[in-house]
Structure formats: structure tokens, C-alpha cells
Amino acid sequence: MKDIDPEEMTRRIWVYDKIREIVLRYGFQLVEPSTIENLETLEAKVGPAIRNEIYWFKDKGERSLGLRFDLTVGLTRMIASRTDLPEPIKYAAIGGNWRYDEPQFGRYRYFTQWDVEIFGSASPSADAEVICVGADILENVGLKNFRIKISNRRLTDAYLNELGLSPGEKLDQTLRVIDKIRKITREELEREFLAIDVKPETVEKILDFVSINGSPRDVLQKLEGLRFKEDKARIAITELKLLADSLEASGRIGNCTYDLSIVRGIDYYDGIVFEGYDKDEEVGAVFGGGRYDGLCKIFGKRDLPATGVAGGVERLLISLEKAGLFPKTKPVAKVFIATIQEDAIIEATKLAKQLRQRNIATAIDLKGRSLSKQLEYVNANGIPYMIVLGRRELESRVVKIKNMATRVEVETGLDEVATHLERLE
Amino acid sequence: MKDIDPEEMTRRIWVYDKIREIVLRYGFQLVEPSTIENLETLEAKVGPAIRNEIYWFKDKGERSLGLRFDLTVGLTRMIASRTDLPEPIKYAAIGGNWRYDEPQFGRYRYFTQWDVEIFGSASPSADAEVICVGADILENVGLKNFRIKISNRRLTDAYLNELGLSPGEKLDQTLRVIDKIRKITREELEREFLAIDVKPETVEKILDFVSINGSPRDVLQKLEGLRFKEDKARIAITELKLLADSLEASGRIGNCTYDLSIVRGIDYYDGIVFEGYDKDEEVGAVFGGGRYDGLCKIFGKRDLPATGVAGGVERLLISLEKAGLFPKTKPVAKVFIATIQEDAIIEATKLAKQLRQRNIATAIDLKGRSLSKQLEYVNANGIPYMIVLGRRELESRVVKIKNMATRVEVETGLDEVATHLERLE
Numbered sequence: 101m102k103d104i105d106p107e108e109m110t111r112r113i114w115v116y117d118k119i120r121e122i123v124l125r126y127g128f129q130l131v132e133p134s135t136i137e138n139l140e141t142l143e144a145k146v147g148p149a150i151r152n153e154i155y156w157f158k159d160k161g162e163r164s165l166g167l168r169f170d171l172t173v174g175l176t177r178m179i180a181s182r183t184d185l186p187e188p189i190k191y192a193a194i195g196g197n198w199r200y201d202e203p204q205f206g207r208y209r210y211f212t213q214w215d216v217e218i219f220g221s222a223s224p225s226a227d228a229e230v231i232c233v234g235a236d237i238l239e240n241v242g243l244k245n246f247r248i249k250i251s252n253r254r255l256t257d258a259y260l261n262e263l264g265l266s267p268g269e270k271l272d273q274t275l276r277v278i279d280k281i282r283k284i285t286r287e288e289l290e291r292e293f294l295a296i297d298v299k300p301e302t303v304e305k306i307l308d309f310v311s312i313n314g315s316p317r318d319v320l321q322k323l324e325g326l327r328f329k330e331d332k333a334r335i336a337i338t339e340l341k342l343l344a345d346s347l348e349a350s351g352r353i354g355n356c357t358y359d360l361s362i363v364r365g366i367d368y369y370d371g372i373v374f375e376g377y378d379k380d381e382e383v384g385a386v387f388g389g390g391r392y393d394g395l396c397k398i399f400g401k402r403d404l405p406a407t408g409v410a411g412g413v414e415r416l417l418i419s420l421e422k423a424g425l426f427p428k429t430k431p432v433a434k435v436f437i438a439t440i441q442e443d444a445i446i447e448a449t450k451l452a453k454q455l456r457q458r459n460i461a462t463a464i465d466l467k468g469r470s471l472s473k474q475l476e477y478v479n480a481n482g483i484p485y486m487i488v489l490g491r492r493e494l495e496s497r498v499v500k501i502k503n504m505a506t507r508v509e510v511e512t513g514l515d516e517v518a519t520h521l522e523r524l525e
Numbered sequence: 526m527k528d529i530d531p532e533e534m535t536r537r538i539w540v541y542d543k544i545r546e547i548v549l550r551y552g553f554q555l556v557e558p559s560t561i562e563n564l565e566t567l568e569a570k571v572g573p574a575i576r577n578e579i580y581w582f583k584d585k586g587e588r589s590l591g592l593r594f595d596l597t598v599g600l601t602r603m604i605a606s607r608t609d610l611p612e613p614i615k616y617a618a619i620g621g622n623w624r625y626d627e628p629q630f631g632r633y634r635y636f637t638q639w640d641v642e643i644f645g646s647a648s649p650s651a652d653a654e655v656i657c658v659g660a661d662i663l664e665n666v667g668l669k670n671f672r673i674k675i676s677n678r679r680l681t682d683a684y685l686n687e688l689g690l691s692p693g694e695k696l697d698q699t700l701r702v703i704d705k706i707r708k709i710t711r712e713e714l715e716r717e718f719l720a721i722d723v724k725p726e727t728v729e730k731i732l733d734f735v736s737i738n739g740s741p742r743d744v745l746q747k748l749e750g751l752r753f754k755e756d757k758a759r760i761a762i763t764e765l766k767l768l769a770d771s772l773e774a775s776g777r778i779g780n781c782t783y784d785l786s787i788v789r790g791i792d793y794y795d796g797i798v799f800e801g802y803d804k805d806e807e808v809g810a811v812f813g814g815g816r817y818d819g820l821c822k823i824f825g826k827r828d829l830p831a832t833g834v835a836g837g838v839e840r841l842l843i844s845l846e847k848a849g850l851f852p853k854t855k856p857v858a859k860v861f862i863a864t865i866q867e868d869a870i871i872e873a874t875k876l877a878k879q880l881r882q883r884n885i886a887t888a889i890d891l892k893g894r895s896l897s898k899q900l901e902y903v904n905a906n907g908i909p910y911m912i913v914l915g916r917r918e919l920e921s922r923v924v925k926i927k928n929m930a931t932r933v934e935v936e937t938g939l940d941e942v943a944t945h946l947e948r949l950e
Contacts (some may be wrong), residue, residue, distance in 0.1 A: 101561060103603050106554035106616075113545075113555065120538075125881040127858035127888035129531035130538065135621060135635055136526060136580075155561075157582035160625065178528050186905035188891050190857070191531075196560060200585065210560055221891040225870060229891065236881075349874035432615070433552035445650060449774035456550040456661070463552035466613050466646040466654065480611035 102210050111417060111426050112212075115241060116194055119214045122236045126229065128192040128216055133174025135196070139164035141177055144398045145368045155198045167198040171215035172368075172392075172408060179219050180399035187220030187404075194413070208414060217408035219396065224339045227372040227391060228346035230409040234376050234387045235352050241416065242425035245379035246386070248352075249359040250316070250343070253369050253390070255323075255336035256360065259309055262329060263302050274298060278310055281361045282381075310361040316344040319358035336371075343372060368392040372407070378419045386419055387411030431482040433463040435501070435521055438474040440490035448489050451517060458518040478504060485521065527635050536842060536851050537637070540666060541619055544639045547661045551654065553617040553641055558599025560621070564589035566602055569823045570793045580623050592623040596640035597793075597817075597833060604644050605824035612645030612829075619838075633839060642833035644821065649764045652797040652816060653771035655834040659801050659812045660777050666841065667850035670804035671811070673777075674738070674784040675768070678794050678815065680748075680761035681785065684734055687754060688727050699723060703735055706786045707806075735786040741769040744783035761796075768797060793817040797832070803844040811844055812836030856907040858888040860926070860946055863899040865915035873914050876942060883943040903929060910946065 104112065120130065139156050156166035168174050171193045179189050194214045216233050218226045231248055238246045256275070257267070265271045273296045281289060286307070293303040312322055323337050340358065347353040364373045371391030378386050389409030396404040420426055435455065437448040448464045455462040463483065465474050471488065478486050486502045493499045493514075500509040501520055512520050529537065545555065564581050581591035593599050596618045604614050619639045641658050643651045656673055663671045681700070682692070690696045698721045706714060711732070718728040737747055748762050765783065772778040789798045796816030803811050814834030821829040845851055860880065862873040873889045880887040888908065890899050896913065903911050911927045918924045918939075925934040926945055937945050 101559040101563075103559050103599070104557040106556050109555045109557060121884070125884060125886050127886050129857055130534045131531055132529040132534060134526040134528050136623075138526075155582070155584070157580070159580070174528070186902050190888075198561070218891065223891055223893060225874070225889075226891045228874070232878075345871060346874055349871045350878045351875075432554055446770060446774045449650065449653070449771055450776075453657075453775045459546070459550060461550050461552050463615075464650070466643065466648055466651045468648060477611050 102208050106432075107429055108417070110429055111420070112413065114427065115413060115416060115420070116214075118240045119194060119237050122233060122240050123192040123214075123216055125236075126190070126216075126233055128190040128233075130193065131175070131178065131191050132193050132195050133168065133171060133178050135168055136165050137168055137174060137177070139166045141399075142166045142169065142173060145173065145395060153199055155200050169197055169199050170410065171195055171197065171213055172217065172395075172410060175215065175217050175408075176219075176395050176406065177399055179404070180396050180402065183402070188226065189219040190217070191219070192216045212413040213410050214413065215408065215410040217406060219404050219406045221407070222393065222405035224342040224372065225346045226405075227339075227374075227407045228343055228350060228352075230389060230407055231347065231356070231374055232350045232352050234374075234389070234409045234411065235355055237411070238376065238378070238386065241420055243378055243386075243419060243423065246355060246376055247379075248356045248374055248376045249313070249362050250340075250356055250372065250374040251358065251360050251362040252336040252340055252372050253363060254332055254339070254371050256310075256363055258328060258330040258333035258336060260306070261332075263305055265298075265302075270296065270298075274306070275363050276365060278306070278361060278363050279365045281310060313357055313359035313361070316340070316347065316353055316356055316358045319360075320344060339372060364388060364390055368395045370394050374409075376409075376411070378423075380419070380422060383415050383418050383422075386415050431484060433461040433481070433483050435460065435462050435485040435487060436474070436478045436481075436483045437462065437464045438471060438478070438486055438488045439465050440471055440488065442468065444489040444494060447494055447514075451487070451489075451514065454515075455518050455521065458522060460518060460521050485524065487517065527633050531857075532854055533842070535854055536845070537838065539852065540838060540841060540845070541639075543665045544619060544662050547658060547665050548617040548639075548641055550661075551615070551641075551658055553615045553658075555618065556600070556603065556616050557618050557620050558593065558596060558603050560593055561590050562593055562599060562602070564591045566824070567591045567594065567598060570598065570820060578624055580625050594622055594624050595835065596620055596622065596638055597642065597820075597835060600640065600642050600833075601644075601820050601831065602824055605821050605827065605829070608827070613651065614644040615642070616644070617641045637838040638835050639838065640833065640835040642831060644829050644831045646832070647818065647830035649767040649797065650771045652764075652799075652832045653768055653775060653777075655814060655832055656768075656772065656781070656799055657775045657777050659799075659814070659834045659836065660780055662836070663801065663803070663811065666845055668803055668811075668844060668848065671780060671801060672804075673781045673799055673801045674787050675741070675765075675781055675797065675799040676783065676785050676787040677761045677765055677797050678788060679757055679764070679796050681735075681788055683753060683755040683758035683761060685731070686757075688730055690723075690727075695721065695723075699731070700788050701790060703731070703786060703788050704790045706735060738782055738784035738786070741765070741772065741778055741781055741783045744785075745769060764797060789813060789815055793820045795819050799834075801834075801836070803848075805844070805847060808840050808843050808847075811840050856909060858886040858906070858908050860885065860887050860910040860912060861899070861903045861906075861908045862887065862889045863896060863903070863911055863913045864890050865896055865913065867893065869914040869919060872919055872939075876912070876914070876939065879940075880943050880946065883947065885943060885946050910949065912942065 143150050154166050154169045159165055175191050196212050198210055216230055277292045347356055362373055369390040369392050373390030375385040376387040387409055391407040393405040439445050439448045452462045452464050484504055487499050497514045500511050502509045568575050579591050579594045583589055600616050621637050623635055641655055702717045772781055787798055794815040794817055798815030800810040801812040812834055816832040818830040862876055864870050864873045877887045877889050909929055912924050922939045925936050927934045
């Protein structure tokens with residue numbers, strides 16, 4: 101159960117607007133996939149094991165349904181059966197998702213993600229584009245010293261294959277252990293490798309390989325030095341080279357590190373993968389993504405290369421809070437019209453209507469309270485201006501606009517209040 | 526399963542912004558209650574019968590949970606335990622809800638509502654305020670000839686009491702039949718009354734009473750003529766009189782009809798109730814609401830008077846579509862940078878970066894296609910401007926911006942493209 105209170109909601113709307121601004125700049129279309137999916141759609145990529153991590157249930161027609169756990173699966177299902185859309189299809193979404201797991205720091209059972217996907221391009225320039233969208237979003241909310249760590253699953257797979265780990269359960273387990281590298285110590289890592297029966301000399305080689313990281317150009321040079329036998333490895337290195345060229349052209353290469361420890365769990369990724377970190381890495385990755393050329397095919401319809409990026413809004417809110425980057429929260433209203441006797445409420449309502457028509461946030465007394473109680477309400481809500489309507493004001497049709505912080509009052513005719521307030525900060 | 530496609534999403538974002546603009550003007554705070562509630566919270570107002578109409582399930586800890594079916598219950602739960610908030614608490618939310626019933630026209634299993642609630646005021650000026658919010662929202666999206674039909678459940682109850690129907694199952698059944706008045710014929714209505722054992726002479730009187738409608742002042746005059754014995758009726762009429770005064774002060778009385786057939790089902794309403802209709806009533810009520818002073822108490826915490834209004838976004842979208850009120854959908858990008866040979870993609874990326882920094886929506890070729898294929902893509906997406914980067918352009922650093930509709934080309938230096946595009950419509 102997670103309610104969003106007024107302060108958080110204001111921040112969220114601000115963040116959503118910042119995200120939308122960026123995705124529209126890149127020519128993405130905003131959509132939203134269904135919140136409820138057939139269970140088999142949700143199981144498509146990882147199998148029935150997903151049931152342990154999601155909310156699912158049978159409906160009255162005995163259909164098994166589940167709440168979406170991310171936006172990528174739904175977006176992919178949306179386009180998998182469409183052959184009428186010009187490619188690449190560039191979709192973006194912001195929406196809530198549900199995971200039935202133990203809540204972690206900055207991770208809830210109900211959480212919101214932004215998600216940006218390109219379907220129909222196998223080119224690293226598409227991977228570069230989604231990485232740049234991620235970077236631009238962080239920049240647009242005010243974060244500066246972020247870093248994007250990039251690798252290529254195709255390269256990791258090729259290297260592990262050369263070490264004798266062929267595709268299958270053991271390779272998947274190995275990737276899952278590698279994925280923990282930023283969370284556990286080297287000793288723990290070695291123990292986990294031994295537990296899944298990876299030979300010590302292989303562990304050594306894996307750990308050497310995944311410890312390669314540095315600027316994209318440096319890492320590419322290092323990779324040229326390694327002698328891969330597999331064609332797959334050469335293709336992967338070419339992809340990383342084209343990606344670097346594209347990131348350089350976008351002026352983003354300075355924010356990027358090639359880091360071969362990035363594998364993004366097992367998931368559906370099968371090419372370039374990446375994670376974005378705020379300067380303070382404590383909160384975990386603020387976005388992550390990569391290429392998943394194999395997923396569309398699983399929905400049985402067609403074979404469409406795809407790449408994308410998604411980020412958790414809750415973690416982003418934590419990063420922004422820590423960095424003090426939120427704009428100051430506005431008070432609920434700019435002005436409160438207080439009323440002394442009962443019949444003044446009608447004049448207050450008329451004045452409120454005028455002000456609201458001019459887009460000035462206005463509140464009136466809805467409780468028939470004493471003036472001192474109304475004043476308490478104004479102060480409790482931090483409303484910056486107040487007007488009192490009493491017998492004298494109603495007769496003279498002249499009122500005072502009081503600045504609650506400075507206590508300064510400005511006198512004005514009833515019909516000039518809007519014009520005055522518009523000028524005031 | 527309901528996916529939101531790009532066209533609908535653009536319209537939704539436009540509608541959400543229009544709604545938010547109004548609620549902020551009135552000094553409401555935007556919030557969002559949890560999507561998942563304890564089943565007992567959802568059952569609080571109507572009892573276990575609600576289970577037939579909602580999605581509910583047990584979680585792994587055997588807790589019974591359900592997806593929210595409206596926003597009012599969650600908003601009420603949110604504030605019911607808060608004694609620290611200055612009253613009235615004015616909350617607004619826009620969010621998705623789930624109902625497991627047969628989808629009707631403009632009503633889906635997953636649907637979005639906007640919802641505006643005032644907690645802590647028993648005054649009809651609060652009812653007037655939420656009615657005005659509803660009216661202002663309709664006006665702000667461009668609807669003009671809407672009508673708000675208003676009644677008072679307290680008055681209906683008093684009248685039915687006087688006819689001998691005391692509070693209980695039969696009174697509830699009677700209200701449920703009255704609620705169908707706009708959906709079934711008079712004969713069907715009479716049959717339904719007889720089926721629940723209401724005497725023919727009572728049916729006659731009920732039908733006379735609920736057929737009273739007209740301008741608020743006219744109906745009030747008519748009500749003065751009826752001789753009620755119950756105090757409750759006199760209180761109810763005074764409320765309707767104060768409401769009319771307030772609606773008049775807000776300049777909204779012209780949009781309002783007092784219509785005693787409005788009862789809003791049984792639900793949780795216990796005072797002023799209303800429904801908003803677009804000129805074309807076919808789509809059903811575009812919003813509805815009223816007073817539910819008894820609901821907060823059900824959550825056991827405290828006794829807070831409350832009134833609110835909620836509207837279905839899907840029905841609003843249908844009304845707006847019919848009235849042709851949506852702004853023209855913008856193309857996905859303002860400009861497409863086409864590339865002739867492969868190395869031009871780097872220059873295209875650089876130029877795209879420049880344009881996006883100036884907030885110009887820009888797309889580049891991510892598929893390495895032939896120029897004619899790129900042109901097809903531009904036309905299929907209705908992108909209004911195109912720039913072609915070939916050997917000559919890269920050498921001279923002079924490009925042509927082509928208006929795809931008029932075929933007119935403007936020549937400009939590579940660094941001037943953004944400035945030119947900013948000036949173009």
C-alpha cells in the first residue's frame with residue numbers, strides 16, 4: 101500500500117513533465133500498455149518462475165491474469181502484432197507496475213517506471229539514442245555527475261563460450277553471479293562461482309574479464325588485444341565501436357564507461373546493455389536497459405530487433421531529494437478570501453470566481469469559521485495573501501490585499517484585485 | 526486488456542493538464558491513493574457484495590487484497606486517520622481503477638477517473654465548489670452546453686419516509702429503481718416498483734415527486750408548496766437554497782437544473798447529489814458526485830463531513846471526440862535528417878543533438894535505409910520538414926530544409942538549421 105501525498109505528487113508531476121519533454125524531442129510517441137496482462141504474456145520471457153514475483157490471480161472466467169511488472173513486456177506485446185506501423189516504432193511510457201517481492205530501499209511493491217523503446221532497428225545508433233534519452237532525462241531534472249556503464253551481452257556470452265561454458269543453465273547461473281559484482285565482495289563472488297561448479301581457473305579468467313572498464317576508447321583498445329576465436333565476439337566489438345562513434349557525435353561519450361561487469365541479470369537482453377548511475381551510487385542504478393532482439397519473436401508474431409531503457413521514478417525522486425534539486429513547493433492557493441459575517445460568503449464566492457478565471461489559485465472559507473480560525477488555516481497552509489471581506493469592505497467595495505509574510509497591505513477596488521494579484525509574486 | 530495508443534495518449538495528456546489546471550485554481554492538492562487496498566477497506570461502504578464487481582485476490586501472506594474501483598474510497602482512507610491536516614482538506618486525484626463487470630459503452634474494466642474531494646465542511650458552499658470544479662473542467666476542455674442535474678438525498682429519503690418507507694432494505698431497493706429512471710421506460714419502472722412490493726398509489730406519488738425538475742429557483746418554489754412533516758426535509762430544502770445562492774454567485778446557476786430523480790444509486794451518498802451531462806446525453810453522465818458525510822466514520826477514525834465529484838476520462842474523451850474538440854495531433858517529429866551514405870549518420874547525430882537541445886523534435890535514420898525508404902518513413906509519419914545529408918552537404922556544410930507539404934526548400938548553413946526551424950511553423 102503506497103499513497104502519494106501532495107508533496108510527492110507535485111514532485112512526480114514535475115519529473116513526469118521533464119521526462120516527457122525529452123522523449124518528445126527524440127520523436128518518441130507516448131503510449132500506455134494494459135495494466136493487466138494474460139499470465140502467459142508475463143511468463144513469456146522467464147517462464148512460470150515469474151509467478152513468485154508478481155501479483156496474479158484467476159478471473160471469474162478462470163483466465164489467469166497478472167498485473168504488469170514492467171512496461172517493456174506490454175509495449176512489446178502492443179507492437180508485436182502490428183505490421184502497419186512504419187519502423188522504427190519509437191514508443192515511450194510512464195506508468196505504475198507491481199512486483200510481489202520484498203521491498204528494498206527505493207523499491208516498492210507498486211512503483212513507477214519511465215520506459216523508452218525502439219523497435220525495428222538493429223543498429224547501435226538506436227542503442228546510442230536510448231542511452232542519450234536516459235542521459236538527457238537525468239540532465240533535464242538537474243543531475244549532473246552521472247555515469248553510464250555499458251557492455252555487450254554478446255561479448256560476455258562469446259567470452260564465456262570460449263571458456264567452455266556453453267549456452268544453458270550454467271551460463272545463465274554464471275551471468276547471475278556476475279550481476280552481483282557491485283553488491284558482494286570478491287570472496288563471496290568466488291564462493292558463489294564455486295557453488296555452481298565453475299572451476300577456479302575459469303573463475304580467475306571471468307573475474308579478470310569483467311574487471312575490464314574505462315573510457316570507451318581505452319576499453320576498445322584493450323579488447324583489440326584479446327584474441328577472440330568466436331565470430332560473435334568480433335561482431336560484438338564492432339557494435340561497441342559503432343556505439344562509441346555515435347555517443348561521441350551526441351556529445352555523451354564523456355558520461356560513458358565501458359564496463360564488462362554489466363550483464364543485466366539474465367533477463368531478455370542479448371546485445372548492448374547499460375546502467376545509469378547517479379554520482380552517489382548508493383541508491384543503485386537510476387536507469388538500465390539494452391537490446392533484446394529475441395523478445396518480439398517470443399510473442400510469436402514477428403522478428404523485430406529492439407532496444408530500450410527504463411528507469412525507476414522512486415529512485416530518481418530519492419536522488420533528486422538528496423541533491424536538493426526539487427523546485428520549491430507552491431502553496432495550495434495564492435490568496436484566501438476571509439469572510440466576517442455570513443452573507444459575505446456570497447461576495448467572496450463572486451470574487452473567487454473572478455480570480456480563478458484569471459488562473460489565480462484562490463480559496464474561500466467553506467466552514468463558516470471565525471476570522472481567527474480562518475487566519476489559522478491561512479497560516480497552516482502557507483497561503484501568501486489574504487483579503488478580508490467585512491461589512492465595510494462590502495459597502496465601500498474597497499479591500500486590502502495583505503501579504504502574510506511582510507504584513508504589508510495594499511488597498512484596491514474589488515474589481516482590481518485580480519490585476520493586483522497577478523503582479524504580486 | 527486496454528492499451529492506450531499514441532493518439533489517445535496525446536489526448537489524455539491534454540485532458541489531464543486541463544483538469545489539473547482547474548483543480549489547482551481552486552486550491553486542491555493533487556495526490557494518489559494506493560492502487561491496491563485491503564479487501565475490507567473496499568468492502569467498507571457496500572459490504573462483501575462488492576467482491577462480485579472488483580478484482581480481488583489473496584496475497585502470499587493470505588491477506589485479502591483488491592484493486593481500487595474508485596478514488597473516493599482511497600482518498601477517504603488516506604485522510605481518515607490524519608488529524609494533523611488543516612481543514613477543509615481539499616484533495617484531487619487522476620488515476621486508473623478496475624471494475625470486474627460487463628464493459629458498457631464508454632466504460633471499461635480498466636478506466637481512469639478524475640476525482641475532487643473536500644473533507645471537513647458540511648456547508649453547501651463546499652458542494653457548490655465541487656460542482657463548479659466539474660463545470661469548469663467541462664468548460665476548460667471546450668464543452669459548452671452541459672447541464673448539471675442536482676438533488677438532495679436527504680430530501681428524497683424524507684419524502685420516502687413520509688410515504689411509509691422506513692430506512693432499510695426496501696428504501697434502498699426503491700432508490701435503486703429510481704436511479705434507473707433515465708435508462709428504462711415508465712412501464713418498466715412501474716413493474717420494478719411492484720416487484721419490490723411498493724403499493725401502486727405509493728408508486729404514483731414517487732413518480733410524481735421524482736418528475737419534479739426545472740431551474741433551481743422554480744423547483745425551490747415548488748418544494749415550498751409541498752408540506753413536509755419531517756425536519757429532515759426542511760433542512761434539505763435549506764441546503765438546496767444555500768446551494769442555489771452559491772451557484773448563482775459563481776455564475777453557474779444557468780448550467781444547473783434541480784432534478785429530484787437524481788439519487789446516485791445507493792452508494793455512500795447522504796446529502797446533495799448531482800450528475801453532469803454533456804449536451805448529448807447519450808454517453809451518460811460525464812461526472813457525478815455528492816455528499817457522503819457518513820463514509821469517514823466507517824473507517825473508524827473520525828466523523829468528517831465530505832463532498833466530492835468524480836468523472837470518467839473515457840466518457841469525456843468520447844464527448845470531446847464527438848464535438849471535435851481535440852487539438853490537432855502533432856507529428857512525432859518536426860524534422861527528419863536523412864542520410865545518403867553511411868558516414869553521414871555521425872553528422873546527422875551531431876545535428877540532431879543541436880536541434881534537440883533547442884527543443885526541436887528531431888528524428889534520424891536508425892536503420893541505414895536507402896533515401897527512398899527514408900522518404901517513405903517521413904511521409905508515413907507526417908513529419909513536416911526534411912534535411913538530406915549527402916557528400917555535397919557534408920563538404921559545403923550547407924543544407925536544404927525541405928517543407929514536405931509545399932516542397933519549398935530553404936538553403937542554410939549547418940549551424941543555422943535550428944534557428945531556421947524555430948521560425949518555421
